[in-house]
Amino acid sequence: MSTRVLIVDDHAMFRAGVRAELSAAPTVEVVAEAEDVDTAVAAIAAHHPEVVLLDVHLPGGGGAEVMRRIGPSATRFLALSVSDAAEDVIGTIRAGARGYVTKTITGPELADAIGRVAGGDAVFSPRLAGFVLDAFAGTIEVAAVDEDLDRLTEREREVMRLIARGYSYKEVAGELFISVKTVETHMSAVLRKLQLSSRHELTRWASDRRLL
Incomplete structure (x- = not known):
């Protein structure tokens, strides 16, 4: 059956x-x-x-x-x-x-x-x-990760993860079926909400939280 x-x-x-x-x-x-x-x-x-x-x-x-x-x-x-x-x-x-x-x-x-x-x-x-x-x-602090990510929308999380993995804006746009300008907008929001200043800091932030 x-x-x-x-x-x-x-x-x-x-x-x-x-x-x-x-x-x-x-x-x-x-x-x-x-x-x-x-x-x-x-x-x-x-x-x-x-x-x-x-x-x-x-x-x-x-x-x-x-x-x-x-x-x-x-x-x-x-x-x-x-x-x-x-x-x-x-x-x-x-x-x-x-x-x-x-x-x-x-x-x-x-x-x-x-x-x-x-x-x-x-x-x-x-x-x-x-x-x-x-x-x-208890080796992953789930509550702390959730609190950080709650600041981001679903789409911002997707953009954040791909950028942190080293994707270019153009590659992210192709992966998510959105425009490069939209990727830039989401990325600016991610950095602002997480109080980060660069892609390098974002990659380190994501790596520390085992999001990659």
Whole structure:
């Protein structure tokens, strides 16, 4: 019997790619797609999927907001995100996800992860599992990281992380499908809110908090 799956991501081309990959898996049935928090909540109510493939950063409040609005239910959530930053992984698990894998995963690996989550297992990419263990061990100060990041919008966090990793403004614009001028605007807001003065300081700030 196949596992009923909902794909939630704000990029239509990515959703189509995931659907195509999973179509080859006899154990998975994609029942619907959604592009933001509101459409995700509505699709879950309409289709009752067993597993929701959930992007972390979504219009309307992010993946955590979807889980908050659904509340306790039989549906299980598996985060599928481009982000492998500690605060995203930990925050998503704290919000109720049963697992977290990155978008570098292959189709067969994703189908296997879906089956395991549907069966009640917790599934993580190996490096990400270390973040969760570190958080429970107290070696990552989750509350302090959250307080800093709460000053930033979802888009500012995305820009911040890419810039801190060494991406150029043009590369960030291409990655996030926004203009270079918009990247510059977000970057100015990030530096102002975090009280930093340069890309170098931002990289050190992000590295100290294990956000890279």
